[in-house]
Amino acid sequence: MARVHDEYMPRSRNDCGYCRYLNLRDEKGTKAYCELHRYYCQLYESCRKQEYTNRSLSELEKFCKWHVSTMLGLVLNMDLDSKPFTSIRTLKEYASQDEKLNEAVKLYDAYGEWISTGLYFDLEKEQVASSLMPILYKVSDLVDKNMMNEAFNEYSKLVMLLYNRYVHTLNYNSPSQNKVKIK
Numbered sequence: 435m436a437r438v439h440d441e442y443m444p445r446s447r448n449d450c451g452y453c454r455y456l457n458l459r460d461e462k463g464t465k466a467y468c469e470l471h472r473y474y475c476q477l478y479e480s481c482r483k484q485e486y487t488n489r490s491l492s493e494l495e496k497f498c499k500w501h502v503s504t505m506l507g508l509v510l511n512m513d514l515d516s517k518p519f520t521s522i523r524t525l526k527e528y529a530s531q532d533e534k535l536n537e538a539v540k541l542y543d544a545y546g547e548w549i550s551t552g553l554y555f556d557l558e559k560e561q562v563a564s565s566l567m568p569i570l571y572k573v574s575d576l577v578d579k580n581m582m583n584e585a586f587n588e589y590s591k592l593v594m595l596l597y598n599r600y601v602h603t604l605n606y607n608s609p610s611q612n613k614v615k616i617k
Contacts, residue, residue: 458493471483477497501550502546502553506563525585
């Protein structure tokens with residue numbers, strides 16, 4: 435659903451993203467853990483000790499796709515392969531296949547990247563993310579009960595809260611503001 439952040443992808447087969455020592459399941463933000471050097475590095479970095487592994491492009495792209503819920507988990511350093519994040523993925527799959535909800539998914543694709551980037555650069559990101567986790571857990575509970583429309587409505591409220599904080603309040607006409615380019 436969200437676009438791949440190409441700026442974090444490896445640029446060649448010799449970069450850390452294709453190294454067998456890189457553990458994509460152990461990440462901090464946009465960095466993954468190198469088990470050889472014992473530090474977190476970007477997928478596009480390279481080192482002389484790189485040992486190639488046949489890692490799929492889709493696995494790397496999955497690491498570089500950030501949804502709103504994913505960014506909340508990254509900010510709080512939570513396991514993205516546990517609840518509520520697995521339930522959110524289930525909800526997103528359901529919504530993309532539902533004819534009525536698919537239009538909202540397209541809007542989410544357009545604004546979700548801006549929202550997650552806004553959250554990433556927010557000086558109060560930990561407080562914001564912590565305050566929104568109860569909503570994610572509620573959505574997760576609704577998904578578990580197969581109440582998908584109700585879950586989608588709750589998740590939409592969360593996205594709108596963040597939209598109002600990060601996207602709606604941006605001033606695009608001010609030449610003096612520092613701007614963050616989103617690729």
